[in-house]
Structure formats: structure tokens, C-alpha cells
Amino acid sequence: MTIDVTPTEDAEARLAALVELSRRARALADAVVLTDVPESEVTAVAAELAALTERLGALRRESPRSFELGPGGVPRNVGNAVTGSANPHALPLVVRVTPERTVRAELSFRPVHAGPPASVHGGVSAMILDHLLGEAVAAAGFPGVTGTLTLRYRRPVPYGEPLVATAEYTRSEGRKTWAEGRIALPDGTALAEASGLFVTPAGWLGRGAGDETGSKSGQAPVRER
Numbered sequence: 001m002t003i004d005v006t007p008t009e010d011a012e013a014r015l016a017a018l019v020e021l022s023r024r025a026r027a028l029a030d031a032v033v034l035t036d037v038p039e040s041e042v043t044a045v046a047a048e049l050a051a052l053t054e055r056l057g058a059l060r061r062e063s064p065r066s067f068e069l070g071p072g073g074v075p076r077n078v079g080n081a082v083t084g085s086a087n088p089h090a091l092p093l094v095v096r097v098t099p100e101r102t103v104r105a106e107l108s109f110r111p112v113h114a115g116p117p118a119s120v121h122g123g124v125s126a127m128i129l130d131h132l133l134g135e136a137v138a139a140a141g142f143p144g145v146t147g148t149l150t151l152r153y154r155r156p157v158p159y160g161e162p163l164v165a166t167a168e169y170t171r172s173e174g175r176k177t178w179a180e181g182r183i184a185l186p187d188g189t190a191l192a193e194a195s196g197l198f199v200t201p202a203g204w205l206g207r208g209a210g211d212e213t214g215s216k217s218g219q220a221p222v223r224e225r
């Protein structure tokens with residue numbers, strides 16, 4: 001069943017409830033990976049979770065929420081796996097565009113992101129950098145999808161500590177745009193670096209903010225190439 005949510009006041013209240021549900025689901029996920037309670041308690045909680053999952057599944061959308069216009073026509077993507085406030089999988093990452101059109105996000109990974117002992121899984125870092133590079137090319141006016149992504153892991157990325165992720169557009173050629181980014185300690189020490197090539201799908205060209213590309217993505221209009 002498809003549920004169309006239009007940005008009315010009630011829809012905003014419902015979204016706020018979903019955001020809170022997602023926040024609690026993230027806390028639950030961390031509790032699951034850290035719990036040391038006895039097996040009987042684990043089994044009991046699992047049964048409760050099965051019941052909760054059934055309650056939520058009583059009315060299902062066909063797919064997660066995607067790009068939509070919020071109040072005041074502001075684009076958002078609350079279902080996004082990286083930035084979506086209504087997606088338990090998301091950190092959620094809050095990305096800011098600087099006056100220089102680079103992008104920056106302050107973040108802190110959680111225990112649920114663990115890979116090697118005491119550090120974050122490399123694929124999780126890659127996911128964050130993929131998104132941030134995508135935001136950087138969009139902020140520069142060249143929105144696209146990832147074609148290739150290259151990572152250099154310099155040091156273990158810790159969870160539970162404040163980190164900074166930044167990215168910037170580097171160049172563009174035809175429908176291809178390059179960007180670079182990194183996850184660093186607050187003092188600027190780089191932990192993981194990424195460079196990526198993004199391709200603007202041919203169907204996006206010639207469209208700007210307010211038309212299909214702009215309204216769906218909330219990104220800068222596609223620049224002339």
C-alpha cells in the first residue's frame with residue numbers, strides 16, 4: 001500500500017514521530033551490539049521486537065520516503081540511508097554547504113558501525129564519503145551519481161568521538177565531475193580520504209532547481225557544460 005504524505009501540519013507531526021522512532025531505533029541498534037544481558041533476557045527482548053515489527057508493518061509504504069518538499073518548499077530526503085532523519089540506518093549526517101561551495105559535516109560514529117576492533121568499518125566510512133562527495137559536486141552545480149570512488153584509509157576511524165567530514169568539487173569535463181573529501185579528527189588529521197568521479201545522467205541536463213532535478217534532489221541547478 002502506498003501512503004502519500006503531503007507537507008501539511010499533520011504530516012509534519014507524523015514525520016516528527018517517525019524521526020523520534022528512528023532515533024530510538026538507532027539507540028536500540030547500539031544497545032543490541034553492546035548488550036551483555038543473559039540469554040533469557042535477549043530472547044524475551046527479541047520476542048517483543050518481533051511484535052513491534054509486526055505493529056509497524058500493519059500499514060506499509062511500497063518504498064522508503066525519498067525526495068520531497070517540506071514546509072516552505074524546502075527539499076529534503078528524510079528516508080536517505082546517510083542523511084535521512086527518518087531512516088534508522090542514517091547517522092543521520094547533517095551536511096552544510098560553505099560560502100565557498102564546499103561541504104562539511106560534523107559526525108560521530110556509533111558502536112553499530114564497528115568493523116576492526118575499536119574502529120569503524122571501512123565500508124561505513126566509504127558510504128559517508130560517497131555521499132559527501134556527491135553533495136560537493138551538487139553544491140558546485142554538477143549533480144550526479146557515483147561512477148567511481150577511491151578510498152585511502154590512513155588511520156583507524158574511531159567511533160564515539162567527534163569527527164569532521166569535508167569534501168569539495170575539483171573539476172568537470174562533459175558529464176563527468178570529480179570531487180575529493182576526507183574524514184578527519186577535529187584538529188584536521190586525516191583518517192580516511194576519498195576521490196570520486198560522478199556522472200550526471202543525460203536526463204538531468206538542461207534542468208535546474210524547481211524542475212524535476214532540482215525539486216527531486218534539492219541540489220544546485222545543473223551547470224552549463
Ligand SMILES: CCCCCCCC(=O)SCCNC(=O)CCNC(=O)[C@H](O)C(C)(C)COP(=O)(O)OP(=O)(O)OC[C@H]1O[C@@H](n2cnc3c(N)ncnc32)[C@H](O)[C@@H]1OP(=O)(O)O
Binds near residue numbers: 174
Ligand atoms: C546531494 C545528494 C548526494 C548523493 C550522493 C549519493 C551518491 C550515490 O550513492 S549514487 C548511487 C551509486 N551510483 C549509481 O547507482 C550509478 C549507477 N550507474 C549509472 O546509473 C550509469 O552507469 C551512469 C549514470 C553512471 C553512467 O551512465 P551513462 O550516462 O549511460 O554514461 P555513459 O554515456 O556510458 O558515459 C558518460 C561518460 O561517463 C563515463 N563513465 C560512465 N560510467 C562511469 C564509471 N562508472 N566510472 C568512470 N567513468 C564512467 C564514460 O566513460 C563517459 O565518459 P566520456 O564522455 O569521456 O566518454
